[in-house]
Amino acid sequence: MKVVSSKRTPLYESHSRAGADFTDFGGWEMPVSFDSIQEEHRAVRDDVGLFDVSHMGQIAVDGGEAQTLLQQLTPSDIRSLDPGEALYSCFLQADGIILDDIVVYDHPEASEYVVVPNAGHDEELDDQLREYADGWDLDVSLENRTTETGMIAVQGPEAVDRVAEAADKRIEELDPFTVTETSLGDVECLVARTGYTGEDGVEILFSGSDAEEIDRLFDDVQRCGLGARDTLRLEAGLLLSGQDFDPEGEPHDPFEAGIGFVVDFDDGDFVGRSALEQVRDDGVDERIVGLRLEERAIARHGYDMLSDGAPIGRVTSGTMSPTLGIPIALGYVDAEYADPGTEIAVSVRNRSVDATVVDTPFLESCGE
């Protein structure tokens, strides 16, 4: 079956010329791999790789009460952000279930915040921002810039130095989770020291019309697709929206999903607060864990986790770790099985494969 996607990023043409295989992801036609997933993965762990992440959303939130809107709509303390800082957070439903996880950038030069949700979630989050802004009668202006914005991630131990070569400002001095405005070549960009690979690196936002020029600046850098992006983020124990949590298929609150650190109960009311207070007081019934499989097999999304043959949870993501050479997975188990070292099993095509609960990131808990 050929899935016809509705949208192409500003880098589609150049990545098509570079030999990408494409797949549909969140309504976008995205490169899944250029050479081989393992080669692209290794480039990011050992050197540097470049990803097209223009499919991520970009929503500008401006106006006198932009901060209030985000403060009340996310569980995090947005007021603690200074211009040029970034924060990982999420949007919740009123029942505390995660709608999507986001990065909020407090623009280094302009008064606005830039909210970056996952692919395919920009319209839903834009709607939610509008709805609450109207409901609370806040003075904000919202602009969904997803279509006209280009975004790349340059990741790996050599990434910052490589981007610094092309940058006007000394981006090597950027702290993690900070963002600056600089030109790369002749293109005005926002460069942030953020990423989704577990490596050092930056994410770069620019006008989509400048995409070809930005791409040319990094001609010599290994192009990487969504395949390597998935194996890299999984080794780092990072969650994938729509797969490791999803309001329809895998409804979870931040505590179950292991991202309770985004929740700040000390700074006022926010959407989902009373539901999360309940979870905080009662504890979670199930939570996400890392798994190391003890035999060669891949635990894929939806596979059952077992204890003495009885189902105790479900796998949400799994792969063969290219760096560690072992199969790893994430999934939700009943809380009593969630301690590291607990021995369970995963049902892989009707075969019971031994697995051990481990801490994430896998690179630390399962590395040498």
Next chain:
Amino acid sequence: MTYETPDDLQYTDSHEWIDDREDVLRVGITDFAQDELGDVVFVELPDVGEALDRDAACAVVESIKAVSDIYSPVSGTVTATNDAVVDRPELLNTDPYGEGWLFEIDGAVPDDALDADEYREQIE
């Protein structure tokens, strides 16, 4: 992209190849199939002595991207399996017609097997 399709092999429309140059048939997956799958990380083979029906799912090839069943192109008894690919699944990517073979089976090439030209037409 052009794929390697050796002239002296037979093919199936599910992307297995059959080598009938010896007394037993040797079976593997095609260059096209390995490229579609991407990095192969796990291979499960039938047992030697196992009797297979034609088109029965008899082996599993799993890549980072996807898991695929391999179908026996013929009915017969498995006479040998390639243990090397169990330990080094990447052989399916690097040498699908050589070191990446899967199993050997005692049987006859079916009449409707594709020759190299017919298979090339199918994957174009």
